[in-house]
Amino acid sequence: MDKLTEFLIKPFVEDLGAIKDHRITYAKEFVRNCPNCENMIVYKHYSNYRKGIRKNKVCQSCVTEIVADKMRGRTLSKKHIEKMRNYMLSLGDRNPAKNHNTRKILSEKASLRIGNRNPRFGCKLTKKHKDILRKANLGKIHSNDTKQKLSKIVKQWNANLSSDIKQKYIEKATRGWIESKFGISYDEYLRTHPKFVLYKNKVWKETRKQPVHSLNNHDKRGRAGIINAYQLDHKISMFDGFHKNISPETIGNIKNLRMIPWKENISKGSKSIYE
Numbered sequence: 162m163d164k165l166t167e168f169l170i171k172p173f174v175e176d177l178g179a180i181k182d183h184r185i186t187y188a189k190e191f192v193r194n195c196p197n198c199e200n201m202i203v204y205k206h207y208s209n210y211r212k213g214i215r216k217n218k219v220c221q222s223c224v225t226e227i228v229a230d231k232m233r234g235r236t237l238s239k240k241h242i243e244k245m246r247n248y249m250l251s252l253g254d255r256n257p258a259k260n261h262n263t264r265k266i267l268s269e270k271a272s273l274r275i276g277n278r279n280p281r282f283g284c285k286l287t288k289k290h291k292d293i294l295r296k297a298n299l300g301k302i303h304s305n306d307t308k309q310k311l312s313k314i315v316k317q318w319n320a321n322l323s324s325d326i327k328q329k330y331i332e333k334a335t336r337g338w339i340e341s342k343f344g345i346s347y348d349e350y351l352r353t354h355p356k357f358v359l360y361k362n363k364v365w366k367e368t369r370k371q372p373v374h375s376l377n378n379h380d381k382r383g384r385a386g387i388i389n390a391y392q393l394d395h396k397i398s399m400f401d402g403f404h405k406n407i408s409p410e411t412i413g414n415i416k417n418l419r420m421i422p423w424k425e426n427i428s429k430g431s432k433s434i435y436e
């Protein structure tokens with residue numbers, strides 16, 4: 162290769178390496194700008210390029226935006242949806258939405274759309290809708306894969322949240338659980354349920370937060386009936402605490418806890434021990 166040819170070809174080869182654009186391999190390409198966003202539109206065929214000029218066509222991403230704007234707040238007719246569904250079914254494996262790359266692009270786009278451009282943002286499901294979903298999922302068992310995914314999500318969730326916010330979520334879950342179990346509202350449950358049961362729940366909630374493993378004989382903790390098994394005991398009993406208006410936090414505190422043999426625990430009953 163003589164020096165002149167080298168000089169002429171080199172920059173082109175370098176460009177080719179840098180751009181790595183498949184379009185360069187085409188001998189012919191026709192370029193015009195989008196009248197809406199002024200981005201470059203590249204045509205492979207002259208006839209399409211002419212058509213674009215004649216009809217003053219916008220680029221594909223502008224078309225998508227315009228259509229989305231038009232459709233915002235509207236719903237498709239059932240007939241139309243049926244037609245679209247049949248078309249997608251007829252595609253089968255050729256369905257572009259099932260393509261791995263497409264899914265990746267879509268999820269990236271969706272993450273950008275979080276906020277008011279996402280039509281579902283901030284929307285709440287109606288009770289009717291929730292019931293439909295609940296019935297659809299009734300009796301279904303998660304596969305091991307799904308279980309693993311879910312536990313991963315929960316672990317991430319646990320790691321990222323402050324304890325205050327976690328507490329709020331837990332309370333919300335408790336409300337939901339009680340409402341679905343008893344079929345009454347949480348306020349009504351608090352009003353109608355025996356006060357002593359609620360008090361005991363609060364004491365146990367506090368007790369679970371305490372460092373009970375530091376108590377003597379904690380390593381022998383076990384069920385009633387097992388030889389040498391010890392049980393956790395509230396020195397001032399929950400019964401006395403309830404009737405003498407002592408706060409559940411005091412009764413559940415580590416200072417009021419001890420480990421005693423299960424037989425002793427049963428014979429003690431609702432009595433208190435004052436040391």
Ligand SMILES: [Zn+2]
Pocket residue numbers: 195196197198199200219220221222223
């Ligand atoms: Zn455009």
